[in-house]
Amino acid sequence: MAAPLRGVLAGDAARWRHYTLAPALAVFLALTLLPIANLLVMSVHDIRWEQGVAQWAFAGTRHFAALPGDQLFRDGLVNTALFAVCAVSAELVLGFVLALFASRVVRGRLFYRTAFLLPILIPGIVIGAIWKLAYNPDFGVINQLLGLVGLPGKDWLGEKTLAFASIVVVDIWHWTPFVFLLLLAGLESLPQDVHEAARIDGASAWQELRHVTLPMMWPAIAVTAVFRLIVSFKVFDEVYLLTGGGPGTATEVLSFTVYRRFFTEDRIGYGSAMSVVVLSLLTLLIVVSLAALRRQRDEA
Amino acid sequence: MSIATAIPRATRLAALVTFAALAPAAALAQKVAPITVVINQSPWFGGFAKVVEAYEKETGNKVNLDVNPFAGSAEKQRSSVRSKEGQFDLLVMNSTWLAEFYHGGFLVPLNEIDPAFKLDPQVIGYDDTAYWDPKTKTNSSKTGQVYGVPINGNIGVLYYRADLYEQAGLKVPTTWDELLANARKLHNPPNVYGMVLRGARSASDISYDWMPYLHSYGGAIFKDEKAGDFTVTLNSPQAKQAFDMYLELAKTAGPPNPGSYGQAQVIQALVTGKAAHGTPVIAAWSQMDDPTKSAVVGKMGVAVLPRGPGGQHAPTLGHFIGAIPKNIPKERQVAALTFLKWFQTYDAQLKYAQAGQPPIRKDVYAAADFGKKPEYRWMKAMVDSAPYPRMMYTVPEGAQIVSVIELRLNQAVIGERTSTDALNTAAAEIHEIMRKAGYKTGRLPDLK
Numbered sequence: 062m063a064a065p066l067r068g069v070l071a072g073d074a075a076r077w078r079h080y081t082l083a084p085a086l087a088v089f090l091a092l093t094l095l096p097i098a099n100l101l102v103m104s105v106h107d108i109r110w111e112q113g114v115a116q117w118a119f120a121g122t123r124h125f126a127a128l129p130g131d132q133l134f135r136d137g138l139v140n141t142a143l144f145a146v147c148a149v150s151a152e153l154v155l156g157f158v159l160a161l162f163a164s165r166v167v168r169g170r171l172f173y174r175t176a177f178l179l180p181i182l183i184p185g186i187v188i189g190a191i192w193k194l195a196y197n198p199d200f201g202v203i204n205q206l207l208g209l210v211g212l213p214g215k216d217w218l219g220e221k222t223l224a225f226a227s228i229v230v231v232d233i234w235h236w237t238p239f240v241f242l243l244l245l246a247g248l249e250s251l252p253q254d255v256h257e258a259a260r261i262d263g264a265s266a267w268q269e270l271r272h273v274t275l276p277m278m279w280p281a282i283a284v285t286a287v288f289r290l291i292v293s294f295k296v297f298d299e300v301y302l303l304t305g306g307g308p309g310t311a312t313e314v315l316s317f318t319v320y321r322r323f324f325t326e327d328r329i330g331y332g333s334a335m336s337v338v339v340l341s342l343l344t345l346l347i348v349v350s351l352a353a354l355r356r357q358r359d360e361a
Numbered sequence: 362m363s364i365a366t367a368i369p370r371a372t373r374l375a376a377l378v379t380f381a382a383l384a385p386a387a388a389l390a391q392k393v394a395p396i397t398v399v400i401n402q403s404p405w406f407g408g409f410a411k412v413v414e415a416y417e418k419e420t421g422n423k424v425n426l427d428v429n430p431f432a433g434s435a436e437k438q439r440s441s442v443r444s445k446e447g448q449f450d451l452l453v454m455n456s457t458w459l460a461e462f463y464h465g466g467f468l469v470p471l472n473e474i475d476p477a478f479k480l481d482p483q484v485i486g487y488d489d490t491a492y493w494d495p496k497t498k499t500n501s502s503k504t505g506q507v508y509g510v511p512i513n514g515n516i517g518v519l520y521y522r523a524d525l526y527e528q529a530g531l532k533v534p535t536t537w538d539e540l541l542a543n544a545r546k547l548h549n550p551p552n553v554y555g556m557v558l559r560g561a562r563s564a565s566d567i568s569y570d571w572m573p574y575l576h577s578y579g580g581a582i583f584k585d586e587k588a589g590d591f592t593v594t595l596n597s598p599q600a601k602q603a604f605d606m607y608l609e610l611a612k613t614a615g616p617p618n619p620g621s622y623g624q625a626q627v628i629q630a631l632v633t634g635k636a637a638h639g640t641p642v643i644a645a646w647s648q649m650d651d652p653t654k655s656a657v658v659g660k661m662g663v664a665v666l667p668r669g670p671g672g673q674h675a676p677t678l679g680h681f682i683g684a685i686p687k688n689i690p691k692e693r694q695v696a697a698l699t700f701l702k703w704f705q706t707y708d709a710q711l712k713y714a715q716a717g718q719p720p721i722r723k724d725v726y727a728a729a730d731f732g733k734k735p736e737y738r739w740m741k742a743m744v745d746s747a748p749y750p751r752m753m754y755t756v757p758e759g760a761q762i763v764s765v766i767e768l769r770l771n772q773a774v775i776g777e778r779t780s781t782d783a784l785n786t787a788a789a790e791i792h793e794i795m796r797k798a799g800y801k802t803g804r805l806p807d808l809k
Contacts (some may be wrong), residue, residue: 110465113442113687198552198618199635219618221775236534307562308620308775310768324436325564326760327461 097340124334134335136310137318140225144314145293147234153286155233156240157278161270163241164248173213174245181238189302192231193218195302218304221311228312229298236292240285247281248274283357288351294343315339393696395423396450398683399441401434404628405513405644408718411451415712416703424700431455432564442467445687450697453512456490456678457565457753457763459768463493463500464757470506471688471701474694480507481705483722487511487680488752500755501588509684510701514719515642516676516750517573518742521648522547522637523662537606537667538573540638545612547637555614558607559638561623562771568763569677569753570640571607571770574668576675576751578603582762582791586755591795593804595766596788598783601808603669604770604780611774620775632657640666641678646739647717663738665745674749719743758798765790781808 070124104125107118128134163173183191195202195216204214217227251274259273297316300306306321319339323332398413400406413424428448429437435458441447442462455463470493471478478490486502494505502703521533523637525547534540548555559570575581580599584592589613594600596785611619616630628645630636632655648654649661668674683704685697703709710720711728714737720726726744730736755760765787773783785807795802 110467114466115443137467196789197631204679212486216618216621263766286553304621305563305623307771309562309772309777321764325432326764327439328761 062084100340101334103329104337105334106330108329124331127331128335128338131318133310133313133318133323134315134323135308137306137313137315140313141294141296141315144225144229144232144296144307145290147229148236148293148296149286149289150235151229151233152240152289155237156283156285157244159237160244160248161242161274163245177241178238180235181242183235185298186302188231188235189298192227192234192299193303196227198355199278216224219308221308224304224308224311228299228303231303232293232296235299239290243288244278244281244283247278252332280358281356283354287347287354290350291343291347292340294346364800372457382629390698392420393422393532393699394692395425395478396693396696396700397425397427397448398453399427399434399437399449400453401431401455403431403513403515403644404642404648404660405515405718408644408647408713408716409513411714411716412704412709417708420675420699420703422696422699423797424425425673429795431443433716435564436676438462442686442688446690447686450685450689450693451686451700452686454682454684456487456680456682457569457759458701458738459682460488460755460759461757462684463495464498466495467686467688468508469509469694470508471685471698472506472696474527474685474691478507478698478702480510481722483707483724484705485514485721485723485747487678487682488750490678490680490752491682497626501753502505509682509703511721512681512683512704513644514715514743515644515679515681516743516746517640517679518643518676518739518746519570519664519666520631520636520639520645521664522553522634522657522660524657524660524680525553525637526662533662533664534667537610537669540667541606541610541614544638546733548614550616553634554616554630554636556610556623556638557630558611558774559622559627559641560615560626560771560774561621561626562767563623564760564767565763566623566767567770568766568776569679571604571766572677572751572753573640574603574607574669575600576677577667577669577671577673578606579669579671579673580741582754582766584746589641589801591592591802592789593792593795593802595791596784596805596808598808600784601780604773604784608773608780612721613658615793618769618775631661638672643719643739643743650717650736658736663742665742665749674746676746676750678750678752679752714740756795756798756800758794761794762791784808 079208083130089318105120105122107120109116109118159177161179163170166173180188190246194200198204198214198216201217203217207214215223218224255273256269259269264272295316297320300312300314300317301320304312306317319332319335322328322335381582392703399407406582408692409651413426416422417424427437434453435455438449438452438454438458439461442452442465452462458607475537477523489500489502489505491507491509491511492500492502493502493508494504495613497504519534526533529546531543532539534543544555547553559566561567561702578599580594580597581604582595584594584595615755616622624641627636627639627641628648631639631641631645632648634656643663646663650658652658665674668675683701685694705721707724710722710725714728714731726740731740753759756762769778769783770791772778773780778786788804792802792804
């Protein structure tokens with residue numbers, strides 16, 4: 062047996078770990094860091110095409126400086142933050158309630174779990190079609206139901222005040238099952254003896270929930286919230302399929318603005334600068350969230 | 362000449378005539394490599410697909426259709442022409458994308474594939490958009506080379522409910538003022554809206570819908586685009602008049618939220634009988650008389666778009682051109698051109714018209730039996746519109762310009778801005794785009 066291999070097998074565990082990590086690291090570099098590096102380079106250039114060949118011209122920080130003056134970017138930023146907070150808050154509350162229900166129900170357990178999970182299995186494009194039809198002011202099922210109880214119908218996607226809320230509702234419908242799934246897993250992994258002890262001590266259902274279940278579930282809720290916040294910052298499908306960012310800029314969100322600037326308008330440099338800023342905001346969100354989680358864990 | 366010799370001669374002559382008649386088709390029917398066509402899922406796609414089927418049956422050549430949403434098709438085409446070797450052999454490009462592909466140098470002149478190729482003289486010109494002169498950077502059949510074959514002669518037309526017109530004793534409008542009067546008269550919400558506009562903001566909705574108003578009132582985005590004067594005139598008094606007419610129609614004869622109606626919603630309103638008027642593209646016609654899709658079969662009329670106070674009609678070109686990318690092997694270029702040669706023939710275009718789509722040949726419009734059949738009543742509107750269509754823009758910055766117009770006009774439609782503010786803001790933003798891109802530009806003083 063060759064000497065180096067013998068050395069490794071003999072217990073050079075640290076080096077062995079590095080060797081085994083190398084392929085994964087190489088794949089990570091190729092798939093993640095290289096595109097980001099490319100994005101950074103593009104963000105400081107203007108790129109035009111002549112004779113089928115790309116012409117790069119250095120633009121410095123010009124694209125970044127132009128961002129605050131871009132109404133779509135400004136409105137997109139505000140709408141995205143609002144969207145993330147509204148949608149994720151509602152999903153956490155609903156997801157937790159459904160998870161509690163599903164963990165305690167005895168009969169029809171499988172049925173409820175399957176039914177609650179259904180929306181997450183539906184592809185985005187189908188969700189767009191379902192809700193576009195449901196929201197239709199003339200033929201939509203929502204207005205028809207309102208009509209049955211004598212209420213007037215609304216133009217759910219056409220009125221700027223309603224359009225944003227309508228998009229949030231679709232996201233809640235789509236993503237609550239995901240929250241439900243994670244929180245149900247969390248609930249089912251809680252030690253049952255603590256619950257039994259609480260009940261023996263005479264705790265009511267509310268007290269048990271507030272003083273036993275919620276504190277123990279808090280790490281799972283926090284991780285779920287962070288994950289959903291990050292994903293909701295990238296919202297695109299609902300807006301693309303239902304409103305196109307309108308009316309006006311009522312439902313404009315960052316991902317859609319990037320798409321519009323980068324692809325529709327073919328402004329590669331400017332679109333890249335916008336992407337870099339969005340990426341930085343997301344990174345910041347992740348760092349702050351992870352720090353908060355760590356602090357919480359340390360305190361616990 | 363004896364009968365005995367005459368019959369074989371007659372037979373030979375008949376054979377010769379038959380051969381002569383079939384010769385072009387035979388020549389075009391050469392066996393070539395399969396091609397992939399990238400195309401968008403527009404209202405006219407069904408008609409195109411039928412013609413493709415006929416091509417495959419006639420020639421035995423294979424055509425794969427890569428069908429996408431409108432914006433998605435542009436993106437796929439862009440990616441393909443910018444790669445080392447293109448994925449697609451035939452690009453079906455909307456007129457609003459042409460500038461980008463011509464200026465970018467992504468397309469091959471068709472005479473480089475076949476030096477003998479030329480557009481059939483019967484093919485409609487569409488403002489010379491199938492030609493490109495890379496030196497002057499203009500569309501010109503005089504100085505440029507042919508780069509494509511028109512695929513669909515799409516333009517905006519006026520759809521009106523002929524049955525309601527008859528009941529109310531109305532005349533088909535020839536001016537926007539007359540249309541406004543008729544639309545108000547037929548406005549009976551929520552059952553029927555007098556006029557349904559494409560007031561939504563998207564890659565191209567309100568800008569395309571409003572452009573005929575702008576041009577017919579004597580306005581334009583630029584002072585003289587063809588002469589290279591890109592002074593922004595979008596905030597001219599004519600533009601203001603044109604936009605005020607548009608808003609008047611939307612507010613006094615439209616649905617409650619006209620700013621959320623894109624082309625699909627306008628067509629839906631028309632086929633469900635909820636709209637008395639609309640101005641979607643002619644490609645939407647096939648749905649009007651389709652009993653599986655329409656509640657107004659046989660009730661819809663179609664006419665050239667109304668004219669402005671200056672007396673000019675100005676439908677906007679929204680046609681499609683089939684072009685071949687530079688970055689594919691010669692064999693695939695030949696195969697794509699073989700399809701285009703076949704597509705521009707009379708027979709192919711006749712099939713296209715029979716499938717309810719606007720043919721690209723003048724002689725097909727003139728085919729005798731079309732005028733007599735009610736299902737082809739849309740053809741007269743196309744013939745009447747033929748002298749007037751105009752391009753929206755011819756610069757590669759067009760998508761940015763349209764994006765500005767879409768946002769600012771839509772904001773006015775939903776009541777966030779006045780028409781004056783919307784036009785001034787849009788003009789300032791377009792001026793900035795053109796200035797940054799290095800054009801000879803300027804702008805009019807703000808409207809008060």
